[in-house]
Amino acid sequence: MKYYQPQSVNEAIEIAYSSQGIFLAGGTDLVLQMQKRKIQPKALIDLGRIPELHEIKETKEYIEIGSMATFSEMGKSKLIAEKASSLWLACQTMGSPQIRNQATIGGNLGNCSPAADGLPPLLALGTEAVLISGEGEKQMPLADLLGQTPLLSPGTLIVGFKIPKIHLLSGFAKLGRREALAIARLSVAVALELDGSKVGNVRVALGAVGRRAFLSDSLAHVLSQREFNESWLELGISQIQGVVRAALGDRASAPYKRVAVAGVFREAVASLRRQGGLDK
Amino acid sequence: MMVIECIVNDKKYVLEVDPQERLLDVLRNHLGLLGTKEGCGEGECGACTVILDGKTVNSCLVLAGQAHNSVITTIEGVGNRQSPHPVQKAFVEVGAVQCGFCTPGMVLSAKNLLDKNPHPSDEEIGVALSGNLCRCTGYDKILRAVKLAAEEGK
Incomplete structure (x- = not known):
């Protein structure tokens, strides 16, 4: 198995295309699945070194959360506490401190367990998901994305989430x-x-x-x-x-x-x- | 195989590892640091807790590559018999160790809490240790030991 650590989103997409590897976010689900041999990837593309995917920021219309933001980071964010309190609450009780330090919101969607703690708050807040693949970037309501099977086509990267600022x-x-x-x-x-x-x-x-x-x-x-x-x-x-x-x-x-x-x-x-x- | 660099307990290492290996395997099998325990191997028990770049993680769920260029503290880097860490001293004093398997993880979670928050409330101590399971003590003495270590640090 090959292991890549791209420094940018574009590099990650290119590697996904050429290596047929899968993306590694925090790893709390994927590493376990690899240990149990449920998943045996040809290559892993570790997204941990791409700075823009870690950002949590406020723009004019949205609260934007990068897919590699961890549950700890979101749970300590004043912005999320004030503007997206359901998500903030979910971050306080998900897993354990160790899991929250490692698990990411993008991984929560990518793995898409029925019990994923981050998804109900994002859905209730009317969140848009931002995806990128070789065909370009696209934004769509998370609710629509969760209606798709398969959830993501191969080589599609979850860039992050946009929560509309409508004072909910x-x-x-x-x-x-x-x-x-x-x-x-x-x-x-x-x-x-x-x-x-x-x-x-x-x-x-x-x-x-x-x-x-x-x-x-x-x-x-x-x-x-x-x-x-x-x-x-x-x-x-x-x-x-x-x-x-x-x-x-x-x-x-x-x-x-x-x-x-x-x-x-x-x-x-x-x-x-x-x-x-x-x-x- | 791949090469990773990391600092473990203040010592720099350059290691050739299999990308499938977990940080836990690297610590135990490559570096011989057997204080980090494998309990459940699925991120539930916290026996394999280490501090990675200032945050506690379950080393059974971290791949070797994810630890590349990072700074890691294991129980061996916290204290020793001659000069135990205040948390270790308090564990002995209160009698917070029974079989001892969960203790390294407990001590690291407690140390990391006190490094960031030297005067935690009882609730904050409880939350900080909530990812570490103990099947012997019933937790009471462990919580008391962390409280004692915090008080002694005042």
Whole structure:
């Protein structure tokens, strides 16, 4: 196996084309899969030495996060804490300190585990994914990208993510078997516009319910443009239980998750209220 | 094979490694630093924790190439019998070691916390050690030892 450490995105794309290698982000999933011989790459293209992929910055319209930003870096970013609080919350509980120091948001998408902690917040925040391949760069909604199979064509590199700056309040909660080091059994991210006591557009994303994280259209439809009060919360709970029921069908975990999602949704909304300063 | 350069415990090394090898393999098999343990081998237990460029990582999930041009501290670089690190001293004093397999990782996570935050709260200590599992002690004495080391550093 060959090992490359390109210094720029263009160099990485060229190596991917000529070597038929695969990209290595943080490695917390890929190294394990290689150890278990589930993946035996011809070549590895380590993206760790490309400075632009590590950036977290604010532009006029977006919060931009490079694909190689680690969960620790995002979890310590004041910008993400203030402008994308659901993502910030997800970064505090993902894996363990050691995993957070190494795992990246791009790798979270590339590996695309059903339980990937970073994806529900990004979906709820209306994030655009930026991809590059030999055919050029393209930007598309993360929700659309997650609907594609395969997720990425060979040689496509995840450059990063653009979160629109539209002053959303957002929250996140997950259910694991213990507090640290637990893979999410269920996760919920909620983002909404709030004008006084009235909710504008709402987006709710679920993780570990089915093959990939997804945005729920029906929740967005039912919960948008309403008063933000206790009956809104109760409506959300009954609706999200229906979404989980429909998504899981008669899978073994369905009876448990259908009930548990009520608490996870309630907690995600509570975290949104706390992060947004609604509960003092 | 590939060549990597790194500084381990203040000593510079140039090593020829297989790109499939993990940092854990490099430390144990190439350098003979057996203080770094392999527990689960899948990033769950933290027994293989080392400090890489100022951050704790599970060396079982880091490839040798990812450690190229980096600075690494293993338990052998923290202290020794003659001059133990304050965290090591506190572990002995409190009795925070039973079988000892998790101890190198625990000490490195604690040392890295105190290097960055010399006066952590109980919660901060808990979070810093949350990636290190211990199956003997029940954690209480380990947490107390880190607290003691922080207090002694004041």
